[in-house]
Amino acid sequence: MGDCGKSCIVKRAVEITEIDYRRYGILYNLSGDGVDTGNTNHSAGDGWEDTDTNVSLLDTPGALGYTLGSGTPFEAVEMERHLHTQEAQIPAGEAIVFCLAQACDGAPKAEDVVPVILRPGFVFVIHRGVWHSASHGIGGAVRYYWQALAYVNEPTVWEEIEGGAVRVEA
Structure with a gap:
């Protein structure tokens, strides 16, 4: 897989x-x-079974997006954060991989970046201000859903990772 320098x-x-x-x-x-993980309700009946969140997924209204991400390995050069909304990451049938870094005043630091795998059947709602990358597939490209308060000219911030890129392997 090449050297990232x-x-x-x-x-x-x-x-x-x-x-x-x-x-x-x-x-x-x-x-x-x-x-x-808590915060869920489970029910079942004749020929069906259901689990749902017992609270609203986001604490604001939210748009639903459907994104295609490349596969791993990938290099995260920059990350984004939202101060105006939470963002839900939802695998669409295959596991996704994305990076997280805690909220901070400046750009995220490479040593603080944590790449995670989110499996189908799980939803992760990212707190406001938490840095995150786009999601990617394990190996090949993958589609995933996201939900967040999105509108024209929304105040999303993308920043280069301090200390250089993070090469993520699954």
């Missing part, structure tokens, strides 16, 4: 359940399997 740190993505994800946002497990 002196100004690049290589990091391997980890399952979002393996980090303290509460520092970055709210994790919902809608699959009913594995870790109990």
Whole structure:
């Protein structure tokens, strides 16, 4: 996979359940399997089963987006943050990989970037001000949904990562 040069740190993505994800946002497990993230309701009937969030996904109205991201490995050169909205990341059938870095006054630092894997059946709602990259597939390109308060000229901030790019491997 090529060398990313002196100004690049290589990091391997980890399952979002393996980090303290509460520092970055709210994790919902809608699959009913594995870790109990709370904030969900489960019901079932004759021929159906359902899990939903027991609170609104976002604390503002939100647009729904559908994005195509390239596969891993990828180099995160810049990250974005939203001070006006939360943003939900929702896999559309395949796992997605994205980077997180805690909210701070300046640009995110390469050593603080945490690449995570979000599996289908999970939704991650990123807190306001938390830095994040676009999402990517494990290996190949993948589509995913996002939800956030989006409008023309919204105040989204993209900044280059201090300390150079982060090469993310899955």
